[in-house]
Amino acid sequence: xxxxxxxxxxxxxxxxxxxxxxxxxxxxxxxxxxxxxxxxxxxxxxxxxxxxxxxxxxxxxxxxxxxxxxxxxxxxxxxxxxxxxxxxxxxxxxxxxxxxxxxxxxxxxxxxxxxxxxxxxxxxxxxxxxxxxxxxxxxxxxxxxxxxxxxxxxxxxxxxxxxxxxxxxxxxxxxxxxxxxxxxxxxxxxxxxxxxxxxxxxxxxxxxxxxxxxxxxxxxxxxxxxxxxxxxxxxxxxxxxxxxxxxxxxxxxxxxxxxxxxxxxxxxxxxxxxxxxxxxxxxxxxxxxxxxxxxxxxxxxxxxxxxxxxxxxxxxxxxxxxxxxxxxxxxxxxxxxxxxxxxxxxxxxxxxxxxxxxxxxxxxxxxxxxxxxxxxxxxxxxxxxxxxxxxxxxxxxxxxxxxxxxxxxxxxxxxxxxxxxxxxxxxxxxxxxxxxxxxxxxxxxxxxxxxxxxxxxxxxxx
Ligand code: UD1
Ligand code: CA
Numbered sequence: 282x283x284x285x286x287x288x289x290x291x292x293x294x295x296x297x298x299x300x301x302x303x304x305x306x307x308x309x310x311x312x313x314x315x316x317x318x319x320x321x322x323x324x325x326x327x328x329x330x331x332x333x334x335x336x337x338x339x340x341x342x343x344x345x346x347x348x349x350x351x352x353x354x355x356x357x358x359x360x361x362x363x364x365x366x367x368x369x370x371x372x373x374x375x376x377x378x379x380x381x382x383x384x385x386x387x388x389x390x391x392x393x394x395x396x397x398x399x400x401x402x403x404x405x406x407x408x409x410x411x412x413x414x415x416x417x418x419x420x421x422x423x424x425x426x427x428x429x430x431x432x433x434x435x436x437x438x439x440x441x442x443x444x445x446x447x448x449x450x451x452x453x454x455x456x457x458x459x460x461x462x463x464x465x466x467x468x469x470x471x472x473x474x475x476x477x478x479x480x481x482x483x484x485x486x487x488x489x490x491x492x493x494x495x496x497x498x499x500x501x502x503x504x505x506x507x508x509x510x511x512x513x514x515x516x517x518x519x520x521x522x523x524x525x526x527x528x529x530x531x532x533x534x535x536x537x538x539x540x541x542x543x544x545x546x547x548x549x550x551x552x553x554x555x556x557x558x559x560x561x562x563x564x565x566x567x568x569x570x571x572x573x574x575x576x577x578x579x580x581x582x583x584x585x586x587x588x589x590x591x592x593x594x595x596x597x598x599x600x601x602x603x604x605x606x607x608x609x610x611x612x613x614x615x616x617x618x619x620x621x622x623x624x625x626x627x628x629x630x631x632x633x634x635x636x637x638x639x640x641x642x643x644x645x646x647x648x649x650x651x652x653x654x655x656x657x658x659x660x661x662x663x664x665x666x667x668x669x670x671x672x673x674x675x676x677x678x679x680x681x682x683x684x685x686x687x688x689x690x691x692x693x694x695x696x697x698x699x700x701x702x703x704x705x706x707x708x709x710x711x712x713x714x715x716x717x718x719x720x721x722x723x724x725x726x727x728x729x730x731x732x733x734x735x736x737x738x739x740x741x742x743x
Contacts (some may be wrong), residue, residue, distance in 0.1 A: 292404070293383045293464070294329040295375045298322050298390030299342030299362040304515040310344030312390035313351060314519055317526050318550025318568055320351060321513060324393035331397035332404075335383070338375040339390075367482030368458065369474040372467070381465035387485065389458055392512045394522060399502075399509055404461055406502035411466045412492050413500035414439075415459040417510050425455035426486050428501070436499040439486035443479040454503075456486060457510040466492070542581075556592065569604075580614060591627075626661075643686070657682040660704060666692035673698045685720060 302311025312322035322339070329337050338358040341348045342365055349359065360375040372387060379385045384404065388395070399415070407413035414436065416428050426439045427449050439456045440449045462470075470491040476483050489499055504510050513519050524545075531544035539559045541547050546563040553567055556575030565579050569587035573579075577590055580598035587604045590596075594607055597614030604621035607613065610628040617631045620638035625631065629642045632649035640657040648654055650667035656679050657671050669690050671682040682696050685704030690696070694708050697715040702708065706718045709725025718724040 290382065290384045291380070292332060292334045292386060293379050294332070294334040294337045294386045294388060295340065295372055295379070296322065296325055296329065296337060296388045296390050297340050297368060297371045298325075298348065299340050299365050299371055300391070301343040301365075302391070302514065305519075306516075308344075310348055311513070313344065313347060314513070316393050316513075316519065316523050317530070317548075321393045322348070322352070322390040325388050325390055325395070326352070326355060326357070328395055328397050328400065329386075329388065332386070332400055334386070336378065338378040340371045340374050367476065367480070368485035369471060369483035369487060372485055373471050373483070376468055376471060379464045379467065381463075381468070383464040384461050385464050385467050386461045387459060389512060391514070392457075392459075392510060394509045394511065394526060395459065396509060399504055399506075400459075403459065403502045406500050407461050408500060410498045410500050411463040412488065412497060413461050413502065414489070415457045415504055415510070416454050416501050417457055417504045417507050418453050419455055419507060420453070422450075422453045422455045426458075427452040428454040428456055430454075436489060436501055437493060438490045441478065441480070441484065441486065457504065458485070458512075459510070460485075460488075462488065466497075551586075562598070574609075583614070654682075656680065656698065657684065659684045660686035660688065662686060663688045663690070665690045666694065666710060668693040670695050671698055672696060691725070 298312045300311055305311050305314060313320045316324060326337060336358055338360050340360050340362050342362045345361060358378045360378060362371050362374045386400065403413055403415045424442050426441045427445060429437045429440055429449065429452065431437050470488045473491055474483050474487045478484060492499055508525050511518065511522060513522060527548055528544060530549045531541055531547045534555065535541055535544065537555065538557060539555055539561060542562045547561065548566045551567065551569045553571045553573060555573045558576045559573055560578040562579060562581040564582045566584045571585055571587065572589045574590055574592035576592050577594045579596045582598055583596055583600045585602045588602050588607065590607045591609040593610045595612050600614040600617045602619045605619040605623035607625045608627045611625050612630045616633050618636045620636065622639040623637045624641045626642065626644040628645045630647040630649060631637060634651045635648050636653045637648065638655040640654050640659065642659045643661040645661055646659050646663040648665040652665055652669045653671060655671050655673040658681065663684050672695055673679050673682065680698035682698045683701040685702060685706065687705045688702050689707045691708050691710030691712065693711045695713040697713065700714060701717045703718055703720025705721040707723045708714065708718060709723060709727060712726045714724065714726065
């Protein structure tokens with residue numbers, strides 16, 4: 282269902298996020314805990330943004346500074362709730378930010394999976410009435426407010442678990458807490474809510490009875506997928522919803538043709554674009570925004586973050602690749618690390634225990650074993666021997682290493698930057714170079730080899 286089917290009224294969103302989250306046992310406010318690499322409240326904000334809400338008011342309380350710091354760049358109206366006196370009191374804190382003529386949608390900062398599709402259904406269900414609730418049918422409704430309907434199936438009231446009789450506790454239709462209310466009605470009803478109940482709180486749910494007294498019909502929409510309305514109160518629920526979210530992403534990718542060796546061992550903490558014939562082995566973590574071309578394999582236990590990978594690339598096991606660009610036909614790993622600002626051109630090879638930082642490796646060049654390449658501009662078809670180190674840091678400044686096309690660097694070489702190795706130069710194994718090496722010549726620094734006659738290895742006396 283799209284936004285066209287809902288009423289023409291403008292939409293304003295209020296997100297409740299003042300709770301501490303006592304059962305998280307954390308110094309971080311609950312809504313800042315992350316699901317798939319993004320804070321819970323940001324998931325909710327993004328759903329509201331997808332609905333094209335005209336404004337989003339965020340009710341904050343516990344850890345307010347931390348919440349503000351994280352969300353500083355977002356378009357939000359900040360409403361402080363100094364004391365958490367209940368959901369009705371929370372919404373009251375945002376009352377001046379809503380317009381009489383708006384549809385006001387109430388969301389919760391700790392309910393991350395609620396989709397904009399479901400919310401659009403709720404908005405459509407509201408029709409011409411003043412209020413609509415999102416409800417759910419649960420096998421185990423324990424803890425939730427119960428929806429009480431009359432003989433004509435019309436909603437009469439919501440009774441909280443703590444205020445419920447045994448008969449009401451048998452009801453399996455529950456209040457998700459999510460509702461949409463006319464701005465003017467919300468204002469009129471909220472000021473009339475009291476706190477005469479088992480928890481001594483101002484219950485937002487008391488709006489229902491006030492609406493009915495005024496002869497309103499309380500509309501409702503039952504959520505299709507109960508995972509969408511689950512809130513997070515502890516680390517078990519956080520982990521369960523994380524897995525659920527990951528499973529959904531994994532299935533979506535498999536439907537698009539990605540081969541996942543095991544969707545239960547796949548983590549996408551961000552977004553990806555993929556081509557055809559992409560194979561991802563187990564325990565791969567993808568963060569930030571990654572672009573993956575066609576015919577790409579990613580080996581087990583690899584972490585990629587903000588990476589662009591072109592076609593025909595093979596990444597073997599246990600690599601960590603961060604903010605880098607990998608061109609067509611490259612081979613990487615196992616155990617390779619690409620640090621930010623690394624660019625590999627076509628058919629480059631980076632092998633075992635190689636770290637590359639802020640470097641450009643041109644076409645066909647190979648760094649196959651045990652090397653550190655930093656701040657380097659490397660030409661085409663260069664061969665870097667095992668154990669080569671670019672000594673890029675003098676303790677105060679970073680310096681550049683330039684290596685020309687077709688150079689051959691022997692194993693265990695230290696290149697003390699700034700330095701330039703000419704094209705076609707050959708560097709003898711074991712050299713420490715602190716001056717430039719000329720093109721097409723052999724350069725080496727090496728102590729002479731000696732053999733001592735008559736030397737005896739020390740041995741223990743019997
Ligand atoms: C509420 C509903 C209940 C529903 C359930 C769904 C009320 C009275 N009850 O109960 O019918 O089944 O949600 O989960 O609304 N919050 C604030 N400020 C407050 C109080 C709460 O920001 O003063 C936030 C909390 O951080 C939390 C959310 O609102 O994210 C829900 O509050 P909570 O007290 O947990 O409501 P429930 O008792 O679960
Ligand atoms: Ca409560």
